[in-house]
Amino acid sequence: MKKFMQLFAVAALISTTANAGWFGDDDKGADVTKDNTVYTLKLAETWPSNFPIFGDATKNFAKLANDMSGGRLVIKVDSKNKHKSALGIFDFVKSGQYDLGHSASYYWKGKDINTLFFTSMPFGMTTSEQHSWFEYGGGQELMDKVYSKHGMKSIIGGSTGNQMGGWFQKEINTVNDLQGLKMRIPGFAGEIMAEVGAKPTNIPAGELYTALDRGTIDALEWVGPSLDLRMGFHKVAPYYYTGWHEPSTELQFLINLEKYNSLPADLRSILITAMKLSAYEMYVQSEHESAKNWASMKKDFPNIKVKTFPKPVFDALRSANDKLLKELAAKNPLSKEIIESQANYLAKSRAWTAISDQSYLNSQSK
Structure with missing residues (x-):
């Protein structure tokens, strides 16, 4: 898996300048002439030190960013144990105290009600449906609209899949x-x-x-x-x-936009690519650990x-x-726009999920 991730990262990076729009930024056609300056970014995460899966995502992200940039992009991760504010990530990144954050968007509903839609919604989309909405159904653009008002950009940060109640x-x-x-x-x-x-x-x-x-x-x-x-x-x-x-709980990477725009174009693309690749790795890790622990739970408890x-x-x-x-x-007009976007995309994607995955699973039930 690690070798696959690295190979995929290289392939994605090679194609970046030709298809920068895939990453939700506006770097298409930008000058990607790189310098040898080392850029160090600080990331604050909601999770305690060495927290499994969630914390693994930030470690994977930091390593990918460093490897793909040839050491020009260094990410220093501070856990809750150091910054002492698990639910302070929004303010840390908005103020520039930290350049990056890793948390969950729905924690910030008290600061902006429209942030809550981008983690998971009750009775909403599954992980594959929601990822499709983010990438091709307008979800990233709506998330940009919400977070740009706060001087930030939000990128998918890893899904747990369907959560227990x-x-x-x-x-x-x-x-x-x-x-x-x-x-x-x-x-x-x-x-x-x-x-x-x-x-x-x-x-x-x-x-x-x-x-x-x-x-x-x-x-x-x-x-x-x-x-x-x-x-x-x-x-x-x-x-x-x-x-x-929470049928598809998606964590988030937060980026301070001023810091993001100060980076060379190639490093901006590497940053987003590393985030999305580590998000994918977190999802498959979550699926693996849930399957393993479900079997253990039924046997041992x-x-x-x-x-x-x-x-x-x-x-x-x-x-x-x-x-x-x-x-x-x-x-709230923006809430209405997001709610309608999610509902319309869910109706379209669920019809396919029902005839594909659901029909298959129903046929396998004993």
Whole structure:
């Protein structure tokens, strides 16, 4: 895989000047005469030091950028342990304190409501559908429109794929069981849970187990088997629910636009290429680890009770989702544009997903 990634990176780099538009920038036809200056960029990530998968993505990115640039592009990564603000990445990059960031777009909904659409939306697109939307359905252009107002550019940063619905200390049988439930759940899904009576909150990764163990929260969603088992959530919350809220959780690389525009054109293209390649690597790593840990979970932790919300609960969540989307669209023209773009692309791509992947999987069920 590593050799393939490096070869693909070289091929992508060679084609950059002929097809710069693929990267979502405006470097087509730009002068790519390179100098020998070494450019050092600082990146702040939301994750703790050596955090698996998510942290691997930033390490892979830094190595790719350095290798592809012949050492002219050096990325220094600071984890949460150093900068001390897991959810401060937006402000770090916007202010120029850091040149780059790695986090998740929906964390910034309090700063700009339109940032929440670019991670994953409840009942929305799968990873392949969402990646197609970003690259060919106008998603990157809409993301540029949102982030350019803040002096930043956002690029896909790695998908976890479909996430599990979370760990619960009690079984959810009816919508009434969600009333007053204190749950760590970010993004638009948190708004939906509040609409049906729960009390959503957002807590950084390093504090999740303690919050659940001490009763600060009653439930949480994190990722899935790829990361959840090593966090130990199953020790304090035995009910593990299947997903609905994040069918394609895409992390992000943030770039300070002033810094980005100050780089030579070839390094700008290398930067974006390295981000997209490390994002792909993170997705396949997530899929591998989830499959491996799912098998381990069923064997080593048979007391974990895997559940799916009953249909009336799903119906209530979907109804709340539709209501809140309609309200958002009515309040904000750019929200309306993004919501309509995602809905239209989902309708088109899901018809193909249903006749291709879904039909195949249904034919294989025993």
